[in-house]
Amino acid sequence: MTVTQSVAVASRGKPEARRPEPFELKGTMASFTVLRLKSTDLQLVEHQLRAKTSQLPSLFLDAPVLIDLAPLGDEAASGLPLAELARLVRACQMIPVAVAHVPDAQRAAAVDAGLGVWRGPISTRVRAGAEPTAMPSHSGPSVGVAETPGPQPPLSQFNGPVVVTKPVRGGQVVYAQNNDLVVLAPVNPGAQVIADGHLHVYAPMRGRGVAGAQGLPGARIFCQKLEAELLAISGAYVMAEEIPVAMRGRAVQVHLEGGECRLTAL
């Protein structure tokens, strides 16, 4: 779901005068949410996209989105009303910025719809050995809107697991998108630590912890000292009260077994 794109446009030439430049044009590596379109039924797409974004509104709100038409194939993509597609993405409170794998005949329509034409590579590789994943709500026929969010490998050296070394305090949220999250300081009550991959907390874990946030049943949670308010993996969760007394205050790992969270001492 994330793409890392490098664009080298930065001019290395010397500025003519010593006047400060009014801007910089820089090549950059940026992460984007990619909407891989697999259906031309835009009503269905809108419906499912809304359902998905409403699950983690803070994550998707105002997020720039790259629309990838590759899964549709050229023929289906040629007949797609891009302006309508852009409208529905905006209606879901995301901001479509560009469209990739757009047929030549549709380029003008893309530009008219306010979308850039993306020509760079899009890498959304799936980690070797990882199970195919789906959101728990995805039980119906999979006409998938956005690509089923899968486990993402660290795409480059710029996008490895997220490591947090300072305490995560009440009211704070740390989210490792498409990644593992490693926390080396206490997670306090009222704090939330969320990872799309595994979650590691090598300190007292007193807040809420989520692994496999976008749906990844293979994700696990590792806590050095378990005092959590809530632990969840891929939609299944245990509340503090349900955590056996024998596990509290101990080093514990949590994984999914038969769709339920299972706690084992480490």
Next chain:
Amino acid sequence: MDYVSSIKEATVSNASKVVVVTSGKGGVGKTTTSANIATGIALQGKKTVAIDFDVGLRNLDLVMGCERRVVYDFVNVIRNEAKLQQSLIRDKRVENLYVLPASQTRDKDALDAEGVGRVINELKEMGFEYIICDSPAGIEKGAQMAMYFADEAIVVTNPEVSSVRDSDRVLGLLAAKTSRAELGGPGIRTHLLLTRYSPAMVKRGEMLSVADVLELLGIPLLGVIPESKAVLQSSNKGTPAILDETTDVAQAYLDVVYRYLGEERQHRFIEEQKRGFFGRLFG
């Protein structure tokens, strides 16, 4: 001065320290602490000002006993309705001590970062070494303005769960919503002050212990102030408790001031005091 340079100037200068006294929860002793620490630092010969950020309520001037001398206030200065010199109230008991009172007729929206930054800069230019910002309760605008320009924070906490949780929340804000955090330089230094502490209640398991609080908040302990009637009496009189050295509260605040200024002092008032024969007889 524009917004960004006002932030930079307020942060860069090292000659003076901006200290916010904050907590999240109300009624834990922020104003008492501001008054006593400001007074204690001034007693050490450092030019000190305490600013009341609790716009709309106004307490600091009462606790410091200068409420009858308030003509202009902090908001007047921010709005350029009065000069800073006109609004500063000079303490009659302690040299080098000044109070910048809050306005009772406005609300917290009267505070804005540019105006607050300008006033703090001006105080620095006037040679104030310690600028103590007494934060209002809560985590909204008033509290955020009080912490925004701070170099250091004294987080006042009572030994009970909700107060500790709120302090934790505030520590998160201090790490994110201050000019130091935004400029990406060294973070704000934080100190824990545990107030209204009663060793007897801790012993009976009715109150969180120092260790409990430290375990959760994980910041250095500046001091422990015992629960005491002297605090209420001194507030009502408008005389900061620290001025009457016979009380344990004054001793505790003096320790805090010395410790804050870099002197090593053993922590006191954590264990239950052994009461003497007369104490038992008349206590």
